[in-house]
Amino acid sequence: MINKLKIINDPVHGFIKIPYEIVFDVIEHPYFQRLRRISQTGLLSLVYPGAVHTRFHHALGATHLMYTALETLKVKGVEISQEEEEAAMLAILLHDVGHGPYSHALEMLLMDNCHHEKLSLLLMSQLNQDFNGRLSLAIEMFLGKYPRKFFKQLISSQLDVDRLDYLKRDSFYSGVSEGNVNAQRIITMLNVHEEELVVDSKGIYSIENFLTARMFMYWQVYFHKTSVVAENILVKILKRAKELSLAGDLLPATEQLSYFLKKAPNEGLASGDLHRFTQLDDSDIMFGLKSWSQHSDKILSHLCQSITERNFPKSIIYSKEINPGIVQEIIKITNDFYQVKDADWFVDVIEKSLLPYDAAQQPIYMKNKENKVYRLEEAENQILAQHITEANTKYILSFPREVLSKANQLIKI
Incomplete structure (x- = not known):
């Protein structure tokens, strides 16, 4: 026994x-x-x-x-x-059994806006069946x-x-x-x-x-501003990978991650999705990041390299809201530097608030x-x-270090 x-x-x-x-x-x-x-x-x-x-x-x-x-x-x-x-x-x-790989935000992308607490409850209900109501x-x-x-x-x-x-x-x-x-x-x-x-x-x-x-x-x-920026990049990577997958790009990925990348938005949870979710962990995401870091899509490869090589954008933390006009100017500078139309993939203002008690x-x-x-x-x-x-609120501005010299003219660092 x-x-x-x-x-x-x-x-x-x-x-x-x-x-x-x-x-x-x-x-x-x-x-x-x-x-x-x-x-x-x-x-x-x-x-x-x-x-x-x-x-x-x-x-x-x-x-x-x-x-x-x-x-x-x-x-x-x-x-x-x-x-x-x-x-x-x-x-x-x-209480945390429904958490997905790495990031709180990834569950919203991979599981169609299904919060980890709801996923935990669904898994607890399944376990309750397995253990005869215990x-x-x-x-x-x-x-x-x-x-x-x-x-x-x-x-x-x-x-x-x-x-x-x-x-x-x-x-x-x-x-x-x-x-x-x-x-x-x-x-x-x-x-x-x-x-x-x-x-x-x-x-x-x-x-x-x-x-x-x-x-x-x-x-x-x-x-911590670097941790916040890293998580934000990870969310963007999965968002971009999902866009490319839905457009027909056969991105290298594990079977379970590939399934969720190809799943259309607002489709809801299909039969078997919960079990597939339990097959996902951090290694699926890391395999994707390493594989996509050499992808022909400039946006996806650049974002993946930011994490795999720990080469993060410049980040500055503020206690007041950042002028939207300045952000748009930095996006324009980044557009010109990378010769892309989608520089908002690389420039962000991330808001974080905390109510201590x-x-x-x-x-x-x-x-x-x-x-x-x-x-x-x-x-x-x-x-x-x-x-x-x-509540106390901070604002984090992040943008590529390659445009720092020009962006420096717009912001006080």
């Missing part, structure tokens, strides 16, 4: 327990094993070389934190059944339909185990210490009041540190020793919470 109660050695959290056989069985399923071949942070390793970890790593880490959180709540007197614990662990284990409660929690709201809040909210893991993990692998949150301390401070998740009042500074760490990670890591839609609640519950930003001893409730 196979021992399914495993212990996994994780570089971020240490030893991770797999306490239930059903969790082990789902981990062993090909849908989940695919996550070993899906990068957690897309092309971020082109900026931070150590950031080569996968969504498989992250899903296991988040599942470990879910188990730790539920065990902590049980110690505090919250009644949680084994069935509920299993379901919550399965829900967080599979995932029904997990799906209910994932959708937020289970009456005990704190389960959904642990899976997805402003203070969930998903964020606790990816901040700590991405900080570890990227080497950016600003994101290293004390996940164990935060979990120790969690509590439940009237079936909703709250934080014991003495944990307020850990929560504020968590929110600011997330803000710093976004601006310093996830929204959404106090209106998803407030974090604290609870004091008198069992009084109040919002984080209303706490008398809060320091930062009320100051991080407004």
Whole structure:
């Protein structure tokens, strides 16, 4: 008989327990094993070389934190059944199972505007059939339909185990210490009041540190201008490859990628598309990039070489909107340089916004020793919470370095 109660050695959290056989069985399923071949942070390793970890790593880490959180709540007197614990662990284990290769944006191109959360739900439903309904409660929690709201809040909210893991993990692998949150301390401070998740009042500074760490990670890591530009180029590559494929160009590609490149826009999900999607991973995309880098189409080959050779365009970050007239002038200069009509493939203005703490839609609640519950930003001893409730927006202008000398006359660098 196979021992399914495993212990996994994780570089971020240490030893991770797999306490239930059903969790082990789902981990062993090909849908989940695919996550070993899906990068957690897309092309971020082109900026931070150590950031080569996968969504498989992250899903296991988040599942470990879910188990730790539920065990902590049980110690505090919250009644949680084994069935509920299993379901919550399965829900967080599979929360990213619908992610496609490299980029969040690629799923919109390859899967006809089907968001990864919808794909995750479709795959969870398929797994539920494979496991004879054992995932029904997990799906209910994932959708937020289970009456005990704190389960959904642990899976997805402003203070969930998903964020606790990816901040700590991405900080570890990227080497950016600003994101290293004390996940164990935060979990120790969690509590439940009237079936909703709250934080014991003495944990307020850990929560504020968590929110600011997330803000710093976004601006310093996830929204790093080079990483943002690289992801934008990857999206354009797939868009261009799809245009050429639909026009009859037989681009070299793996069987599954070729299928999605030839699939007409707005066609919807056909029978078998979901299974084909589960055959896609980062290696399909990288094979395409390497193959297309020598293609006769100037646009496709240039964009592919930007990533395979790490030869990115010039990028400048601004705190205010960029004059559209300047952008059009740079496009014209680029047109003349490359002798093409489609220089907007090479010139971009990318907008990135972040709301550090959404106090209106998803407030974090604290609870004091008198069992009084109040919002984080209303706490008398809060320091930062009320100051991080407004969105901040940055604008990234990118254009070919070959036209930098002429573009320099238009912009202040």
